[in-house]
Amino acid sequence: MGFEPPQRLVRALGRQYGEPAAAEWLNRLPALAGEAVAARGLEVERVVAPGGRSGLVVLVRRSDGSPATLKVAPSLAAPSLERAALAHWKGWGAVELLDAADSASPTSPADGALLLERLQPEISLRSLPEAKALLEAAGTVRKLWVDPPVGHGFETVAGRTAREAAALRAPEDGSLAPLVSAALAAREELCASSAETRLLHGAFGQGKVLAGDRTPWLAVGPEPLVGERAYDLARLVRDRVEDLVAASSGPSSARRRVSRLADSLEVDGERLRGWTLFRAVESGVRALGAGRRQSGELLLEFAGWL
Numbered sequence: 001m002g003f004e005p006p007q008r009l010v011r012a013l014g015r016q017y018g019e020p021a022a023a024e025w026l027n028r029l030p031a032l033a034g035e036a037v038a039a040r041g042l043e044v045e046r047v048v049a050p051g052g053r054s055g056l057v058v059l060v061r062r063s064d065g066s067p068a069t070l071k072v073a074p075s076l077a078a079p080s081l082e083r084a085a086l087a088h089w090k091g092w093g094a095v096e097l098l099d100a101a102d103s104a105s106p107t108s109p110a111d112g113a114l115l116l117e118r119l120q121p122e123i124s125l126r127s128l129p130e131a132k133a134l135l136e137a138a139g140t141v142r143k144l145w146v147d148p149p150v151g152h153g154f155e156t157v158a159g160r161t162a163r164e165a166a167a168l169r170a171p172e173d174g175s176l177a178p179l180v181s182a183a184l185a186a187r188e189e190l191c192a193s194s195a196e197t198r199l200l201h202g203a204f205g206q207g208k209v210l211a212g213d214r215t216p217w218l219a220v221g222p223e224p225l226v227g228e229r230a231y232d233l234a235r236l237v238r239d240r241v242e243d244l245v246a247a248s249s250g251p252s253s254a255r256r257r258v259s260r261l262a263d264s265l266e267v268d269g270e271r272l273r274g275w276t277l278f279r280a281v282e283s284g285v286r287a288l289g290a291g292r293r294q295s296g297e298l299l300l301e302f303a304g305w306l
Helices: 007-017 019-040 079-089 130-144 157-167 174-193 229-237 241-246 250-264 269-289 293-305
Strands: 043-047 056-061 067-072 114-117 120-124 198-200 209-211 217-219 225-227
Touching (some): 019 067, 130 217, 229 269, 250 293
Antiparallel strands (some): 067 114, 209 217
């Protein structure tokens, strides 16, 4: 069968890596996916659409008939780091990696593709009422916060946010300067005083937790790094931001969400507020720069409440 990339993936890769690099990989994608399927002796059922934003997701069956999911991502998305994180979690709170690197295995992960346990791609925590979704999300992310493996190659929170901070220093819209300055100051103070070194998901949110059979909910699509837990919660705080902005109680609801998540997961509330501010401003400014005005304005309005 063909491996036509969903439009969500095409748009996301173009924004993330630039149109030329994304187009070059997307042109090779059918061949890459076909090779990964053949190397593992898989039977293809269908491509998941709208799918994810970091790679092609294909529902497959293994040679013994058991269901699985194949993810094919570009090298720029660092699938080797995703593989390392999933292998370290061993299915605890996260989707299980079925083809972990093993010299005795007849298949090789050298192609960058990931063979994963089959979850329910159409059912995420976003399908639940907000209060229930946040409760389940907190229980899931808590499981992921373990000590990183010895000799790991994961990026640090300080390193990743340093690059993001550099891109924030010259906003085109002068009216954003006070908010950007506050976000940068928060990031600098947080990085100077952080003592935690946990393995983090890196992109955790309700949409990154899917329904499963082995356990009710499992995290997918990590962009792993090491650092403090408060950083990992920051995107969860702003989940369903469009609903928060539309509500008259949005500002107070956002602040209550920070407090509740901090209390339930024993994270310092001020540190969570600071990382939420930085990540929301960084994402909002980046969205504006990419022409996604509605998304950017929502995030920046949310950040102003913090």
